[in-house]
Amino acid sequence: MSTGAMTLQRASVQGTGLAFHTEGGLPQALQDGCFLLAIPTGFDPWPGITLCREFYRAPEEGPDGTRSYRGFRTLEGVYFDREHFQTEHVLIDGPGRRRHFPRELITMTEQMGELTLLVLRCAMAELGIATALWSEITGGAVDGRGTHWFAANHYRSERAQLGCAPHKDTGFVTVLYNEEPGLEASVDGVWVPIDPAPGHFVVNFGGAFELLTAALSRPVRAILHQVRQCTPAPGAADRFSFAAFANPPAVGDLYQVGRDGSAAAVRSSADFLREFNEQTWSDRHADFGIAQSVGAGRGGLS
Numbered sequence: 001m002s003t004g005a006m007t008l009q010r011a012s013v014q015g016t017g018l019a020f021h022t023e024g025g026l027p028q029a030l031q032d033g034c035f036l037l038a039i040p041t042g043f044d045p046w047p048g049i050t051l052c053r054e055f056y057r058a059p060e061e062g063p064d065g066t067r068s069y070r071g072f073r074t075l076e077g078v079y080f081d082r083e084h085f086q087t088e089h090v091l092i093d094g095p096g097r098r099r100h101f102p103r104e105l106i107t108m109t110e111q112m113g114e115l116t117l118l119v120l121r122c123a124m125a126e127l128g129i130a131t132a133l134w135s136e137i138t139g140g141a142v143d144g145r146g147t148h149w150f151a152a153n154h155y156r157s158e159r160a161q162l163g164c165a166p167h168k169d170t171g172f173v174t175v176l177y178n179e180e181p182g183l184e185a186s187v188d189g190v191w192v193p194i195d196p197a198p199g200h201f202v203v204n205f206g207g208a209f210e211l212l213t214a215a216l217s218r219p220v221r222a223i224l225h226q227v228r229q230c231t232p233a234p235g236a237a238d239r240f241s242f243a244a245f246a247n248p249p250a251v252g253d254l255y256q257v258g259r260d261g262s263a264a265a266v267r268s269s270a271d272f273l274r275e276f277n278e279q280t281w282s283d284r285h286a287d288f289g290i291a292q293s294v295g296a297g298r299g300g301l302s
């Protein structure tokens with residue numbers, strides 16, 4: 001049976017909030033696990049697109065103007081070759097970006113990071129979670145602490161494999177930029193396309209947010225998604241995407257909010273992350289984001 005693409009709620013940024021195009025759009029988006037967010041005017045995706053096209057090449061393998069976007073393949077703990085999938089990616093936190101990224105790329109990732117936090121605040125407000133709890137229950141993520149990953153994905157067309165493993169994002173909120181179809185969500189056990197809408201980010205919610213809200217009457221869904229095998233037309237460029245993630249810190253606990261409005265720690269971040277990594281990639285990087293982040297990732301958007 002073939003089903004059409006998922007119909008997603010649409011929103012745009014309005015001041016410090018979100019304006020949904022349809023009444024009840026935000027609660028619907030929280031239930032769907034994703035929505036489309038209009039890309040704010042003034043946001044320039046060029047640095048992100050350039051990174052996706054260049055990061056896996058050697059520094060000298062291209063023009064001087066984009067040299068700082070290349071050479072990431074040799075960066076241990078930043079570059080990942082997912083051996084069972086088409087994707088290879090750069091996964092890097094705030095301190096790493098400030099060390100390794102050119103200025104305009106840092107700026108772009110910070111803009112996307114701010115959007116993840118804006119969405120997180122709007123979602124917690126919608127769920128009626130007391131603002132006094134926000135910092136504690138997100139491990140400071142809502143204030144720009146926590147871990148703020150950025151990913152740049154390159155889907156290697158020459159590989160006859162799934163683009164990217166079925167997974168839920170691990171954190172609270174993801175803001176994703178892509179231009180080609182390929183992303184699919186599992187809806188009632190069926191893979192349904194989430195087709196890109198020009199001028200929009202895809203926003204989705206992750207496992208830590210699902211856990212945080214699991215006991216509420218309207219829990220947030222972390223959508224299970226994958227990227228199908230990407231086969232661009234001959235001569236066309238490979239598929240790419242890039243994303244900003246607002247995650248809890250690697251050290252500490254994950255929380256859950258009760259219906260009485262109270263909050264309690266329910267499991268350690270490290271256990272949760274290890275389980276997620278193992279389920280997703282089936283490779284040797286199950287400790288990703290755990291060991292290496294101990295003692296790092298404090299202060300600022302990290």
Ligand SMILES: O=C(O)CCC(=O)C(=O)O
Nearest residue numbers: 151153178183227241243
């Ligand atoms: O490439 C895409 O469209 C999705 C990528 C993704 O799911 C991720 O980076 O977590």
Ligand SMILES: [Fe+2]
Nearest residue numbers: 167168169225
């Ligand atoms: Fe994802």
